[in-house]
Amino acid sequence: MATAHILPDLLAPGLRLVFCGTGASARSALERAYYAHPGNLFWPTLHRVGLTPEQFAPVEFRRLLDLGIGLTDVVKTASGSDAQLPKEAFDGAAVQKKVLKYAPAFVGFTSKKAASSCLGLKKVNYGPMSETLGASRLFVLPSPSGLARGFWDEDQWRELADLVSA
Numbered sequence: 001m002a003t004a005h006i007l008p009d010l011l012a013p014g015l016r017l018v019f020c021g022t023g024a025s026a027r028s029a030l031e032r033a034y035y036a037h038p039g040n041l042f043w044p045t046l047h048r049v050g051l052t053p054e055q056f057a058p059v060e061f062r063r064l065l066d067l068g069i070g071l072t073d074v075v076k077t078a079s080g081s082d083a084q085l086p087k088e089a090f091d092g093a094a095v096q097k098k099v100l101k102y103a104p105a106f107v108g109f110t111s112k113k114a115a116s117s118c119l120g121l122k123k124v125n126y127g128p129m130s131e132t133l134g135a136s137r138l139f140v141l142p143s144p145s146g147l148a149r150g151f152w153d154e155d156q157w158r159e160l161a162d163l164v165s166a
Contacts, residue, residue, distance in 0.1 A: 005076040007034055010061060015104040016068040017051070017164045018136075020095055022114040023075030023085050025145070033058035034071050039146030042110070045154055049161035072098060074118050081147060082113050092118035100134045107136050108160050111143035126156050128163070139163070 006024040019042075027037040035042035036058040047055040056063055061071060078089040095118045099107055109115035115124045115138070119131065129138040139160045142151045 006079050007032065007071075007073065007076070009076075009098065010034075010065060010071040011098060011102050012065055012070065013102050014068070015065075015070045015102060017106045017108055017160075018070040018072060018099065018102070018104040019108045019110055020114050020118060021071075021073045021110045022082050022117065023073045023089070024079040026080055028058070029079035031058060034061045035144065037146065041144035041146075041152065041154075045144060045157050048154065049158045050165065051161050070102070070104060074114050081145075082111070090117045092120060096133060099136050103135050105135075105137065106139060106160065106164050107133060108139045108141055110141050111145075111148065112140060113143075115140045126153070127159065137163075 006029045011018065021034070024034070025037050028034055043056055043058060046052045051069065052064070052067060064071065072095060074092055074095055075085045075089045076091065076094070078085050109118065112124050112126070116122065124140050126140050126142055129140060131138055141156050141160060142148065142153050
C-alpha cells in the first residue's frame with residue numbers, strides 16, 4: 001500500500017517552471033500548504049521577482065498552475081526540517097520520473113539539499129546547472145527557509161525568474 005503524500009504534487013504538462021523542495025516543513029504539513037511557515041521567503045520572493053502578480057498566501061498554492069508554475073518535493077511522505085527527514089523517505093528517482101513525464105522548461109530546486117538528493121550529486125552550486133533532466137533546464141536556489149537565512153540571496157531567484165520569463 002502506498003504511503004500518502006504530505007502535500008500533493010502540483011504538476012501538469014507544459015509548465016514553464018517547477019519548484020522542487022526537499023520536503024514539507026512541520027508547519028506546511030499541518031496547514032497542507034507549501035512553504036507555509038511565516039518566516040519562509042518563498043511567497044514574497046515569487047512576487048518580488050515577478051513570477052506572481054501579487055503575493056499569494058500558502059493555501060493558494062494551486063493558483064500557481066494558472067501561471068505555468070508547479071510544485072513538488074524530494075520527500076513526499078515525511079515532514080520536518082531537512083535534518084529531521086528520514087533518509088529512506090528521500091526519493092530523487094520519483095522526482096526525476098515526474099520531470100521527465102511533465103517536461104517543464106525549468107526545474108528550480110529550492111535548496112542545495114533538494115538538488116543534490118534528487119540528482120544523486122555530492123556537491124552542487126547555486127545558479128544554473130550544466131546538467132539537464134530530459135528537456136528541462138535545472139537551477140539551484142538558496143533555500144527560502146528561515147533556518148537557512150545565512151545563505152539567502154534573492155539575486156539567484158531573480159536570475160531564474162528572468163530566464164523563465166525570457
